Structures are given as C-alpha cells and as structure tokens.
Amino acid sequence: MPLPRPRIILAALILMGAGVAVAGLMPPRPVPHSAPLPNDVYIWQRAWTSALGRAMDQAAPDVATWRVLAAEVSADGHAAPALLNDGRLEFLRAHLAGRPVILVVRIDGRLGETDPAALVATALAPLQRWRQAGVAVAGLEIDHDCPTARLSSYARFLKDLRARLGGAHLSITALPAWLPAPALADVVAVPDEVLLQVHAVAAPTDGLFNPAQAGRWVAAYGQRFTTPFRVALPDYGARVSWNADDSLATVEGETPLLAGGAHAAELMARPADVAAFLNDLRVKAPPNLKGIAWFRLPTAEDRRAWSLATWAAVARGQTPIGHIFAVAEPTATPGLSSLVLINDGAADAELPDGLDLPAGCPLGDGASGYARDPLAPQPRLVRLSPGLLPPGERRAVGWLRCPESPHRR
Template identity: 30%
Template sequence: MGRGWPEVGEGWFMVPMRAQKRKEAFHEPRLHRDNCLLQVQHRIVLASSWFRCAIVRSWKLPMKRQIFPILGYQALTFVFATDQPPKTNEPLKQEVYVWQRTWNEPVRESIARHASQFTRLVALGAEITCKPTRRQVVRVAIDYTMLCASKRPIGLALRIGTYPGPFESEDEAAMVVVEQALSLIAEARANQLQPSELQIDFDCAESKLDGYRVWIEAIRRKVAPTPVTITALPTWLNRTSFKRLITAADGYVLQVHSFERPKDAETPFALCDPAVAQRAVERAGQLGVPFRVALPTYGYVTAFDRDGRFVGLSAEGPSKSWPEGVRLREVRADPVALARLVQSWTTDHPASLAGIIWYRLPISEDFLNWRWPTLSAVMAGRGPRESLRVETHRPQTALIEVSLVNDGDADCSSFPVIAARWENARLVAGDGLRGFELLETGPTAAQFRRKSDHDRLSPGERWKIGWLRLDKDAEAQVEIK
C-alpha cells in the first residue's frame, strides 16, 4: 500500500524542486464495452425521443396502431434500466491490514485485543524492490503464533515496488517474485497457518497491466490452491487490460486512497475523496467481479519550503528532522467523511462489493493513524465524537493538578479554555503543560489556554495540562469554559 510514498516506519525524503510528474507513454483506449454502451445509450436516447413523438402522434390513430409505439418505448426503457449493476444491502465484511514491518509488543497487543472485530487480517510478509540491475527483498518477521491465536482467516501480502518491465513468466524478475510468493506460503504452512489468500500489491503502471497479468498467472500456478488477489487503483478500471488482469486473479482490492502531490501549501488535499471513492466502487460493480474496497486510517506530515512548494513527507514513525525554514502540515484520513461513506454502503452497494479492508490496524504507538475507538465507530458507519472533561488532583496540601480527559472516540485537536476559581486563598505559583499557558484573570481566578494545536488528545487519553499552588488549602472549581 502507499503507491511509492513512505509507509509505516519509513523516513522522510526530499523532492527535487523541478521534478515533473511522470506520465505514461501512451494510453490504451477505454473498455470496448464502455464504447459500445455509450453508443447504445446514445441510440436509446434518440430512439426514445422518436417513440415519444410517435406516441403523441399515435393518439389520433386507431387503438391497435397506438400500442406499438408504447410497447417499443417500454422495451427501450427496460434495456436502459437493466444495464445498471445489481445492488444489495447485504452486510459488508470488515477486514484490516497488519502492515507494520516490525512486530513489537504494541502490534501483538492490538491483534490480541481487536482481531475478533474483523473477518480477516492481511499481514505484510515481504517487499520486493525490482530494479533493472538488482533485486532486493525485505522479509517481515511475522508472529504466526499470534495470528493463529486470533482464530481469523489470515491473508499474506507481497508488496512489489515500481518495475517498468519487461514481463516474462520465467525471466529473472518473475522468478524472484514467484519464489518469494512460494516462500511466504511455505513459511506460513510451516508455522501451522494456512493462508486464506496471497495478496499482491504491485506499483504497476497503467500501460503495463498485461505484463502484470503474466506475473499473476505464474504466481497463481505455483501457489495453487491458495487464492491470489491483487490491489488495484480506480484509474485502472477503464482499461481493457484490467478486465484481463482480474480474470487471471481470484479477486481484487480497489484502493481508493492515495496521496496526490499538492501544488502548494495552501491547496486543500485529502487522502480519500468520498465522492471519487463512491464513483469508483460503482464503476467496479459494473465489471461483475467480486472485490473489496480499501479505506485509509493513516496520515502523513507534509513539508513545504518558504515559497510554499512541496518538498517531502513523512509517514508514521519517529519524528523527523527537517531543514530549517520548512513548513509542516498534516494530512489525515477524515473519519467523519468515511463514516458517511460506510453508512451509505451499508444500505446500498453493488452486489459484487464483498467488503471493506482498512489500512491499517491501529497500535498504541501511532501518532498519525486513527486510534481503535475511532476506527470502531467508523466501521459501524457512525461519525466519531469528541468528549472532553476536566479532572483535578491534589497530591499535596494547597497544590491542584489539572488534567483533560478525552472520553469520546475522536481525536481532539482544538481545545477550549479551562477556567479555575477559588476563594479565601492567593495564587503563589503555577504553570501550564502540554502546550497550555497559565493566565491570571483575577485575585482568585486563572485560566489555562492552549498556545499550539499541533498535538492531539487521542480517545481514552489523559493530559496533565497544568498546576496551581495556593498559599493555603482551599476548594477550587475548575471547568471547561
């Protein structure tokens, strides 16, 4: 997942100022079926107009002659209506990617706690970098015992970076890919895990989908009977070669999230446009091949120079060091918009849409990824809500510690003023923490105000935002203003 951008645990990178967006050498024509459909629809519109005129004129004719234009118009209406893909309101399966390259304790803990909420887990097993002169393979040390204990079907993912070709079934590049596919399946079976699928995530150029099919056919022959599925982009749907590609596979995942390089720091951008995702799913439904749709939970930190030009981004992981003068901006998956999208599919979706797969499983160390309460709400088609409350603690006489608690299921990024009042005492010291500053507003009153909204208070988290020391013990009222 990610289509060439940094992923979990990867560092930041710089983009040349004059780098041009790569364009394909040529574009294949749209699906012949679409061309024919457009022609048929055009003829239907023309014909239906003729029939309407014929119906109007036919009222002056005898009854026997009136019926033929009416029947013809009804027949055309039936043809046009039945072109739409079949719809259903059957429940959608909910799956999740385990895409972490390092299986540390937070990953294991998240699987132990939340695997039961999904119908399947798909774990990243290996990544291949294919260059014209060399092949590099990075394997992930998967904890198969933990996956087996989840009692859920487990898929394995093989990620392949960009590769321009050539594509042959038995050349060096193909052999590396096939060998890694076989090795992943064998490793899983040796650890008492029978994979439910092998998912290939290849950064394939649109003009190379027929070459990609050669690889899929070779992989599928070698790993049978394990099903082989692929990830696909919405832009592939109108390619004739895509229909041949998904026919060669056992299914596909439509990835409707991506990061488009912004023009400047002020340009609005999103990881997933719900309207675009909706159209892509409807278009995929017309193909009649079972598929799942991948939705995002992650975020990026983007960087811009003093002139507002995009220079790079970083994904989940330790904070990066950026050059001086760089302006940072976060872009995150929008849980409210995606909850509405999930809700719309709950009531009506193409019959060939089998489920949703989330990228990726939340862990406690995440900063840019959703936390579990947020994902749980969105999976149910419910927009997450913020719910802040203030707490006070008295560790010593006349000392008051003030904390904020997020009882909701959405991150809090903007914070209200916290007001404190007391009687019969004088403030002798105090301070704000976690980006809050302390302001005295009177002899017996003070406020905590947020200076920066960079950090987010995640669901279930508690922040100590400041403290007050009075000259003597006194009751204090602290509240959200």
C-alpha cells in the same frame, strides 16, 4: 461535506473547574442496514510486540481475515521478507483467533522491467515459507502501485503467478487512477478479489480520505467490473513533509522517520467521515462488493492510528461520538493555570482548532500542538496540526495566567 471544526471558549466557569464541552464528532446517523460489511484488517507492523498481540485479541471478534505483510520488494528488485522465526510463529498461533491469514507482498511501484519468472518466484517465496513454518495461509495478496502505462505487463505477471499458486486465493490492490485504463480489464480478470484503495491515493495536500470521491471510485469499479472487491479504508494519520522546492520529502506513519523537510503537516482520516461513508456504502453497495479492508490494525503504541475502540465502533457500522471539553486547572503558583483538554466521550474526538482565552486573562501560551495566535484581536490559542484525543484521555495544551482569577476567594 466537511464537518465544522470544534472551537472551545474558556470562560470564567472553566477557571472554577467546570468545562464548556464540544462534540468532536457528528451526532449519530441512522444506520441503513443492521449488518455491517465484513472486515479484513491489515497487520503492517514490522515489530510484533505485546501491544500488537493485545490489539489482535481485542479486534478478533470484528475481523474476518488478517492480511499480514510478509515481504517487500524494493524499486531495485531486492526482496526483504518478514522474518518468520519460532517466536513469530508462536505469536500467530496465540493471536490469530482462528481467523484466516492472507499474506501480502508489497512491490514498489517504481520497480522497472525485471525478469517475470524471478518476480513470480519472489512473490511465491513467502507463501511457501510460511506454510512450511506451519501457518495455514489462505491466500496471497499482491500490493503493487503499478504505473498505469504498464498495466498490460502487470496482467501478464499476475497470470504467470496465478498459474503457479496451486489453487490458493489471489488478491490484488487497485488504484483509482487505473479505472479509466482499458488494460485494467485484463488485470482484474486474473485475481479472485480486488482491493480498491481509496485512501492516500491523491496529492498529500488533498488529505488522506475524501468520502465523496471515494464513493465515485467505488461506483465506477462496480459498474465496470464483476470481479469481487473490497474497499480499503483508513483508520490512521500520517505526517507529510515537503522539501524547499515543494517536492514530497517523507510520509511518516506508525514508524518514526529521522527525516526533516522544509515544512510538514499532520493528516488524519476522521472517524466520522469514514463512518458516514460506510453508512452510504451499505445503501449503494454494488453486488460484487464483499467487504472492507482496514489499514491498519490500531495498537496502543501507534500514535497515528485511531484508538481500537473507535475502529471497532466504525467497523460495526456505528458512528462514534467523541466529546472534548477544556478546563483551566489551578497550579501551585497563584494565578497560574494549566489548560487541559479532556475527552469524556466513548470514541476519539478531533482536537479543537482554537481555544479563546478569557479577556481577563491575557497572559497565556500553547503547548503540545497549540500556540498563541499573534494576529487574533482577543487572546487565542490555535491548533498547529490536526489530531485525535482518545476516549478517557487528557492533554495539557498550554497555560493561562489570571492575576485576578475569579476562583480565588
């Protein structure tokens, strides 16, 4: 069930420095089982920075396995391996915290018919390269959004790959769209493990994550197959843009894209939705469900991911609580105040969808994702796109002018 969107009313009390608080997330729900599901985490960052290292260090106690993007194969078959130089090798040694590493090879779903032997060699290359560099790689994951009509060919590729892995662990991602296909049985029979992706698999207009639909996909997989699997869950947001003809233009994640589009929207996986899904999952988990794989490791540089504290709380089986309140802080200009949102909770809080301004202060406008609602009967700011405010942070979202402000005595 969708959560109610928070709305804040600025009253006279706020003008004197107090605040009307709203909960950004739902109250805690009872956790059915004390032990959370094991958590793997994707490291999908292209730039290995000090912020990534700090995030790995802080997340490590809650991580079972790191799944590291090692290479990408484009639609034309070109392979772009992640460069594993001495600096990156030392980086891994410093931050792995003894956790196993599974290398991920991402193959573009638009890849056409290609030489199977060449593709197998391309997939194996990162495994060989990283092991030669001194990384104790536990296995290989193939992330390929294969068209459903080509699943039989994909199964043959996986069999060829498996024959040359030399006993290394093999994982694959799987799309919910494949579930009705008879050929999926041949695909999932090959790997040691399947990662069922339940986020960003529908039309962008449907959002990133639907808990009810995700639950149905998990149940469907568990009923049909015995191959062990993990559920791939989101802890991020994305900016999606469309062209003038409503065709998809870009999907922008942690890496900014210099692309336009006729219109765009910010999408966000809500921590409370994911936490509630996990609570239900622990009750209804199929016997072959082995854990969760999170996309992606949050860092302080990633403005479209949850805060690391929020991710850790959800990963541990908690339902985190964010707490936003608004204040109008006087400026040096008499009668002019800055509208500020503050999260004094312990987790990310969803930005309120509206701010109702006091009737005695009709002049005001929004900023940083808020704008004046020209159709509202009373002065009101509206949120232009969803977002989260991390714990302990504040955001100026507009200004307010009150010629007869009651806090001026």
